Structures are given as C-alpha cells and as structure tokens.
Amino acid sequence: MKELSLHILDIMQNSITAGATLVTLELIEDTAADILKFSVTDNGKGMTPEMAKAVIDPFTTGRTTRKVGLGIPLLKLAAENTGGGIELSSEVGVGTVISAVFGYSHIDRQPLGNMAETMLGIFTSHEDIDFVYKHRHNDKEYSVDTRELKKILGGVPFTQPEVTLWLSDFLKENEQELYA
Amino acid sequence: MKSLADLEAIRKEMLEKVTLRKDDEQGVRIVVGMATCGIAAGARPVMNAFMEDTAKRKLEHVTVSQTGCIGMCRLEPIVEVFEPNKEKVTYVKMTPEKALRVVAEHIVNGNVVTEYTIGANE
Numbered sequence: 001m002k003e004l005s006l007h008i009l010d011i012m013q014n015s016i017t018a019g020a021t022l023v024t025l026e027l028i029e030d031t032a033a034d035i036l037k038f039s040v041t042d043n044g045k046g047m048t049p050e051m052a053k054a055v056i057d058p059f060t061t062g063r064t065t066r067k068v069g070l071g072i073p074l075l076k077l078a079a080e081n082t083g084g085g086i087e088l089s090s091e092v093g094v095g096t097v098i099s100a101v102f103g104y105s106h107i108d109r110q111p112l113g114n115m116a117e118t119m120l121g122i123f124t125s126h127e128d129i130d131f132v133y134k135h136r137h138n139d140k141e142y143s144v145d146t147r148e149l150k151k152i153l154g155g156v157p158f159t160q161p162e163v164t165l166w167l168s169d170f171l172k173e174n175e176q177e178l179y180a
Numbered sequence: 181m182k183s184l185a186d187l188e189a190i191r192k193e194m195l196e197k198v199t200l201r202k203d204d205e206q207g208v209r210i211v212v213g214m215a216t217c218g219i220a221a222g223a224r225p226v227m228n229a230f231m232e233d234t235a236k237r238k239l240e241h242v243t244v245s246q247t248g249c250i251g252m253c254r255l256e257p258i259v260e261v262f263e264p265n266k267e268k269v270t271y272v273k274m275t276p277e278k279a280l281r282v283v284a285e286h287i288v289n290g291n292v293v294t295e296y297t298i299g300a301n302e
C-alpha cells in the first residue's frame with residue numbers, strides 16, 4: 001500500500017464485512033514519542049483464537065483449505081518494517097480490536113496519505129453502520145461521530161449530493177487544521 | 181471552516197425538496213470493489229472521483245458505494261454499473277480520469293465506454 005490511510009480503509013472494510021454496526025477508528029500521531037498508531041474497534045462477529053492467530057501469520061499455518069487474506073499480513077509487514085507491530089484481540093460474538101504502531105520518523109514508514117478520502121468513502125457507503133473517528137496530531141485533535149451527523153440530518157442521507165460535498169470539505173478542512 | 185450548523189441548513193433546504201436521493205429501483209448504482217487488491221490497485225481515488233463528480237453534477241438518481249472483493253485481482257480497480265432494466269456493465273483497470281469519462285458519457289448520456297469494459301480488456 002502506498003499510504004497508511006489505505007491500510008486503514010482495508011482494515012475498516014474487514015469490520016464492515018464482519019457485520020459490525022459500530023466501528024471506531026482512533027488515529028494518533030505523536031512526533032515527540034516518534035510514533036504513529038491507530039486502532040480499529042468493532043462489534044462484528046469476532047474470531048476464534050485459532051482464527052485470530054492464523055490471519056496474523058498466514059504463512060506459518062498448515063492450512064491449505066482456506067484462502068487466507070492479504071490485508072492483515074500486509075499491515076503487519078508495514079508496521080514491523082518501521083520497528084513497530086500489530087496487535088489483534090477478538091472474541092466471537094463480541095467484536096475485534098486491531099491496532100498498529102509505526103515508527104514515525106522511520107524511513108520506511110509510508111505517508112499517512114488522504115484520510116479525508118478514506119473516511120468519506122466509508123461514511124457514504126455504509127449509512128446503516130455508525131462510525132466514530134478520532135484523529136490526533138500532537139496537541140491538536142478532532143473527531144467525527146456519524147450518529148451525531150445523522151441526528152442533525154434527520155433522514156437526509158450522506159449520499160445526497162449537497163451532504164456528500166459538505167462532508168468532503170468538512171473532513172478535508174479538519175485534517176488540514178491538524179497540521180496548521 | 182465547515183460547521184455542523186451548515187449541515188443543519190442543508191437538512192432544512194433538502195427537506196423542502198421532493199427529490200431526495202435514495203436507493204430505489206429507479207436509480208443507477210455505481211459499485212467500486214474495495215478489497216485489499218482493489219485498494220492497492222487504486223480503487224479509493226476512483227471511488228472518490230465518481231462520488232464527487234456525480235455530487236457536483238447533482239445526479240440525484242445515482243449512488244456510489246464500495247463493496248468487497250469482486251474476484252478478479254489483476255483487473256482492479258473494478259467498477260460495476262447497475263441501471264434499471266439494463267445489463268450490468270463492468271469496467272476494469274479504472275483510474276480517476278476514466279471515472280470522469282464514464283460519468284460524462286455513460287451515466288449522463290447513456291453511452292457505455294466500451295474500451296474500458298471487461299469485454300475489451302480480457
């Protein structure tokens with residue numbers, strides 16, 4: 001992946017596929033501690049311990065019957081290449097938390113990239129799912145909770161052109177503000 | 181700076197309109213494959229181009245959404261267009277530029293951009 005925001009999109013897609021109704025993304029850039037980390041928490045169907053182990057390291061499992069995915073192993077590789085790593089905890093019927101830590105100034109760390117675009121696509125494609133997104137860069141922070149937005153919109157969908165364009169600008173401006 | 185108050189204003193304005201965009205049978209659906217292979221091949225900016233361009237053109241009857249794996253990794257990014265009473269059109273190896281052309285020629289004017297379809301790329 002060219003950008004970490006693409007890994008984030010990919011990992012959130014797993015939560016959506018797992019039938020989550022609430023997905024929370026917390027993203028923290030802390031330059032003093034020299035780390036970038038994020039976690040995706042969902043209330044989807046979860047995984048058994050064996051499954052959780054297998055998806056983290058598909059190459060070491062003896063399984064040949066199931067096609068193993070690429071998303072989580074790619075994230076793991078990207079994080080480890082910067083001196084970081086990933087953690088996965090999951091419980092069947094409860095949900096999943098996956099978190100990743102990257103060395104902020106490590107030469108192999110991909111740029112974060114376009115978070116506004118990642119979140120816009122997720123929000124507008126899955127209006128039946130609620131999302132909470134928090135992004136902190138050092139001492140600046142903003143958050144979006146789609147439940148609040150939906151309350152204000154009172155039934156007007158995110159896919160309504162005027163709303164889509166507003167959301168797109170809102171996300172872009174707030175992302176930019178973090179680095180101003 | 182955009183604020184939540186703008187959103188409130190948009191709602192008021194929209195509720196006065198009759199044509200709210202909704203996922204009805206009459207609508208056109210543009211679906212972008214967004215599994216790992218699609219994302220790695222550039223599906224996100226493709227979806228964004230479709231979303232922003234159809235929104236700017238105020239195409240109320242068109243919805244753009246993302247889905248999981250469509251199952252042909254080497255042809256990603258893949259986009260499927262569903263129109264009522266028509267056969268599904270599958271576009272492959274898409275880019276944001278191609279997306280704009282598909283909106284202008286296919287979605288607005290009804291002419292499938294044959295050279296981007298799966299049939300022309302296999």
Ligand SMILES: Nc1ncnc2c1ncn2[C@@H]1O[C@H](COP(=O)(O)OP(=O)(O)OP(=O)(O)O)[C@@H](O)[C@H]1O
Binds near residue numbers: 018044046072215
């Ligand atoms: N949040 C989650 N909740 C439940 N199961 C999950 C979750 N994330 C991953 N999984 C399980 O782990 C598997 C592997 O995930 P991974 O993202 O690596 O690959 P994938 O989604 O199957 O395919 P792709 O290569 O398109 O990402 C998934 O198929 C799913 O069964």
Ligand SMILES: [Mg+2]
Binds near residue numbers: 069072
């Ligand atoms: Mg995946």
